[in-house]
Amino acid sequence: xxxxxxxxxxxxxxxxxxxxxxxxxxxxxxxxxxxxxxxxxxxxxxxxxxxxxxxxxxxxxxxxxxxxxxxxxxxxxxxxxxxxxxxxxxxxxxxxxxxxxxxxxxxxxxxxxxxxxxxxxxxxxxxxxxxxxxxxxxxxxxxxxxxxxxxxxxxxxxxxxxxxxxxxxxxxxxxxxxxxxxxxxxxxxxxxxxxxxxxxxxxxxxxxxxxxxxxxxxxxxxxxxxxxxxxxxxxxxxxxxxxxxxxxxxxxxxxxxxxxxxxxxxxxxxxxxxxxxxxxxxxxxxxxxxxxxxxxxxxxxxxxxxxxxxxxxxxxxxxxxxxxxxxxxxxxxxxxxxxxxxxxxxxxxxxxxxxxxxxxxxxxxxxxxxxxxxxxxxxxxxxxxxxxxxxxxxxxxxxxxxxxxxxxxxxxxxxxxxxxxxxxxxxxxxxxxxxxxxxxxxxxxxxxxxx
Numbered sequence: 001x002x003x004x005x006x007x008x009x010x011x012x013x014x015x016x017x018x019x020x021x022x023x024x025x026x027x028x029x030x031x032x033x034x035x036x037x038x039x040x041x042x043x044x045x046x047x048x049x050x051x052x053x054x055x056x057x058x059x060x061x062x063x064x065x066x067x068x069x070x071x072x073x074x075x076x077x078x079x080x081x082x083x084x085x086x087x088x089x090x091x092x093x094x095x096x097x098x099x100x101x102x103x104x105x106x107x108x109x110x111x112x113x114x115x116x117x118x119x120x121x122x123x124x125x126x127x128x129x130x131x132x133x134x135x136x137x138x139x140x141x142x143x144x145x146x147x148x149x150x151x152x153x154x155x156x157x158x159x160x161x162x163x164x165x166x167x168x169x170x171x172x173x174x175x176x177x178x179x180x181x182x183x184x185x186x187x188x189x190x191x192x193x194x195x196x197x198x199x200x201x202x203x204x205x206x207x208x209x210x211x212x213x214x215x216x217x218x219x220x221x222x223x224x225x226x227x228x229x230x231x232x233x234x235x236x237x238x239x240x241x242x243x244x245x246x247x248x249x250x251x252x253x254x255x256x257x258x259x260x261x262x263x264x265x266x267x268x269x270x271x272x273x274x275x276x277x278x279x280x281x282x283x284x285x286x287x288x289x290x291x292x293x294x295x296x297x298x299x300x301x302x303x304x305x306x307x308x309x310x311x312x313x314x315x316x317x318x319x320x321x322x323x324x325x326x327x328x329x330x331x332x333x334x335x336x337x338x339x340x341x342x343x344x345x346x347x348x349x350x351x352x353x354x355x356x357x358x359x360x361x362x363x364x365x366x367x368x369x370x371x372x373x374x375x376x377x378x379x380x381x382x383x384x385x386x387x388x389x390x391x392x393x394x395x396x397x398x399x400x401x402x403x404x405x406x407x408x409x410x411x412x413x414x415x416x417x418x419x420x421x422x423x424x425x426x427x428x429x430x431x432x433x434x435x436x437x438x439x440x441x442x443x444x445x446x447x448x449x450x451x
Contacts, residue, residue: 161218
């Protein structure tokens, strides 16, 4: 691709620029001021689940340092701040009694953003399910979750809807259902299709019902939801079994939640076994309830996957070939460094409805043993944004870009080892120091730096 200078203004005046975080990964204060435990508060205490036995108990201590952090966002000229609300901070038991201190906290965060001239973008569910609901009835595996989730959505809308314009219902439903309810690598640590299939169906219903409920409560709001994406390709281009495995992977990784939402049903065309979800867990009327039209589609992309046929892998009959084995460059999460995957994801998702705006709600680069010098991240972000511009030039309606993440944080099962932040956090002192990428992003947002 020919390189030429690209500046912020080239993406359009109505393009949303920001950074993204999530509650459990940055807040800390895990049991402060009446907050109830989440499934992650329990999961991090299970032996062997988290690298180096690290937890999010303190994380970045955003719960106590939010004013400092929002001022840093202002100093970096970041226009939009995507953060999530902790369900058990508002409703310690997941339902019923409200925690006033939790309600007040997010009012304070939102008010501080608005006072700093920063637009809050609120994610309602970023994986920290109240532990009480997991223990009471199995969390996302039980249909009861939908009613409790909608009550939580309504509480958030009534409390914050007068201040918050932009909302996301679920963060990466494919990720939290597969890694938490199929593979057991994330909270709550369940395994098997008997957990995965019902969790998928109930999350898909909650996604659509949540969008509809928010639209009814907040008719002037802009409401979407976010999907993890990894464009998939056969490892051997002319190998028919690699191609078939790649299509099955694509059905699960990229299509499983967006297609039901947009009225296409589960992608049983290439993966007939997915019909089991409807056969076993759907009730009359679900086919209509699972459909809703968001105001935008959020996509989150970091890499692509090359899939090789493997007859011993149950169900999917294939698996990704790691970039290390392929001799390809990779970052601290083990993912291939492949900025073009962002363009490929935008192209794939734009084909559903070319009139539906796409917001890149996460994209970033993980390093290790990093302080404030991060040339690899700067190079990656510039390359990724060139791919966003490429998509725009082809007519794809992409309207926003959020870097994952604002500051080095708790990266789930990997603990604090992978660093995605554009701001360095000293784990001993929790001091924040902007990295070179943060200063470049600031200058780009101010119109004095370019790609």
